[in-house]
Amino acid sequence: MIHGFKRLESKRNHVYLIQSGTESFIVKVHKTSEKSYLESENVKLLRDKGVRVPRILGVSKNILIEEFIEGKTIGDLISRADTTWTESLGKWFSEIHSIKKQSKTLLKGDCNLKNFIFTEKEIFGVDFEYIHYGNPYDDLGKLCFFIMDSNSQMSMNDKKHLIKRFLSAYEDHSKTVVNPKIVAEYMEIEKKGALIRRERHTPKWL
Structure with missing residues (x-):
């Protein structure tokens, strides 16, 4: 159940911080599904190489869900x-x-x-x-x-x-x-x- 919702600053996409129970995550709405897929693949490449980036939690059409980093x-x-x-x-x-x-x-x-x-x-x-x-x-x-x-x-x-x-x-x-x-x-x-x-x-x- 979602109990927290905040829009974050972004010039290119719609980005939101979502809080559900004890979990927080980022939802990024791209203009196209291709951009969501491309960014998810880029992040996976970086994680595989040991670069510190958020985990991808899910991708659906033009929506990318990723780990929230506290800081x-x-x-x-x-x-x-x-x-x-x-x-x-x-x-x-x-x-x-x-x-x-x-x-x-x-x-x-x-x-x-x-x-x-x-x-x-x-x-x-x-x-x-x-x-x-x-x-x-x-x-x-x-x-x-x-x-x-x-x-x-x-x-x-x-x-x-x-x-x-x-x-x-x-x-x-x-x-x-x-x-x-x-x-x-x-x-x-x-x-x-x-x-x-x-x-x-x-x-x-x-």
Whole structure:
């Protein structure tokens, strides 16, 4: 019996937190059944590879039901200047980037900070409609842009320090060396993309 129902923020889909008895779960209503199936297969791939993502509980047509992860999004935490998550996030990205196809790396794609949940012990990623293979700097640049662009009490210098901590954790766990100049180039690409997206959603009064 359902006794709790809350709509969650999402620009692409209808997403709900459902409480039934002692259980809580997420219901995501996609625009098409193909998108639900694709995301469920993406999540299964990641779980099989050991990446921390919610369990899929069921798929029916355009409806995806998945495990609810108790925690705070990185977007919520950074708005309160909480920086305890950087090590875990660097580790999470190193894990998804360890999945390869030929010479390319599996990417998260949508690196919005609200798509990462911190449980105080580890990071879980959510929203996997747009994973694809490519250059890992694409993900790193996007994530770092979202940190700099976040609505936070932190100063710009503090955000830059946060990025350095995240990238350092990523290097430690992935056993790679990150070139900050290339990250900055991909941040600029994401910045331009964000400006275009915002212009599309800005009301035209004249």
